[in-house]
Amino acid sequence: MTIPFQWPADYLPAIAPPRPLPECALWFVFCGSNLLVSTSPPVALPRLASPENMGFTPRRSQYLGELTGVHCFSGEVEPDTEAPQGWAWQSLRMLYGVLEEPLFALAGRALQLIDWDRTHQYCGACTTPTRPKDQERSRECPECGLVVYPRLAPAVMCLARRGPELLLARSSRFARGMYSALAGFVEPGETLEQCVERELREEVGVRVRNLRYFGSQPWPFPHSLMIAFHAEFESGEIRIDGVEIEDARWFNIVNLPRLPSRISVARRLIDSALGEMQALR
Template identity: 40%
Template sequence: MVKPDSRPGQDEPAWWFIISSGDILVVDDSHRLPCAAMQDLPLPDLTDYAVAFIGELRERPCYLVVADHQDPNFAAVGEFVNLRLLIAQQDEAMFAVAARAKQVAEFMLTHRFCGRCGVRMQAVDWEMAMQCQQCQHRCYPRISPCIIVAITRGDDILLARGKRHPAGLYSVLAGFVESGESLEQTLHREVLEEAGITVKNIQYVASQPWPFPHSLMMGFTAEWDSGDLHIDPIELEEGYWFPLTELPTIPPPGTIAHRLIAAVKKRHGVD
């Protein structure tokens, strides 16, 4: 982490990930992020803001700036939008750094005071951590592991609509890993709880950081093994077996859910 008074990116072009209440600042309607030297941007004095170096993107350093809620001091740079809008750009590298920025901002805001003794925490300047100088308790950004799985039965795929999904949008099943569980155990439990079925032939596909607020999605495919479909009304609105050739509205490209559905379609020879 870096201190605000170190003036990162003063003379060299840098990417600026400015986060406010979970939203991110973009410079235009195409949702481009600021990329310029500090002196070339109408940024406020960053001395009063939490700033952190969060890596590199396309050979440029990336800096997180944690702003206040819809901070008017950044109005001359751009506007704050929901981070999900960046998914539409289908720029996985950009979204990955933006996801890291949002998660680190959440970490910094929720660890200002020590959870053990209550004293104000201080940023560790050589790693991404917050430490209490009184009891030496050190915290790192939280990551919540989740499984997400595309389940097929013959040439059909199981898709469901969660309570938070927009009307008409269906996706694959997902759930958080509980203490003491392996990923495979989580997958079997979540599928049984949410759909009332058992699965077999589990295969890992890919993972994706999902900063809402700090998840790591680990994607799998699986095949139906037994049981009739019984959708959990607490977690889901509805769910059905859909032919792979007649899918409803699904999550957009750039999401791991879309990638899993595409992998299943390819495996079954469906365009």
């Protein structure tokens, strides 16, 4: 199963850029969380030696490796930087299904690395400026030796089923009318299975059994790794926490609400459950 934001099959990650630098490379240039893309179809990314050729200098840049033999870099420009003529800053989410799949996936990786690099310029222990290491993707403090790596926040997602029904919930930050599977971040000392049990108990007062792994997805907003499970209802009446969840219901599969976009593993998890349940009817 191929899922948005996973590494392309023909991507070769690397840390140290080639010497000399390539005369033409693929650049993932971000202004905040928006990616620089062409305004004329098909939507494309800059291919050039450096963004300086387009009139701006990145605040920071990272070498990403090679995609189908083409060297790739990520770069971040100053806020409010105007896009050159013929180009535009576009939200990465809005580029799903528009940008070529391998480019879209690598753009997600680039965005995560840019965010990590920006937020770890100084040591969290002694405030000394950090510097990148050549042998691995990390930043090191030259004063106290603290080494920091790109952050990943693991989060579980669980879709519970009860007969012909699915347990779906919504947060106040969701689009109007949209419901999804329940999810939450893993806490220190907790297994993925324990996290599923805790999250459902805390958020909706429900217990589940027979957890079954479905799949995972890198989620670069800003640095999550989603791990999705199917489960069966065991006990409990829905009791929403009123904090993270504003509504939760058992929905019959013939009368479902608005669902998440297919960009997310949540939608694929729901579609998988629907396929299994409909096959049993």
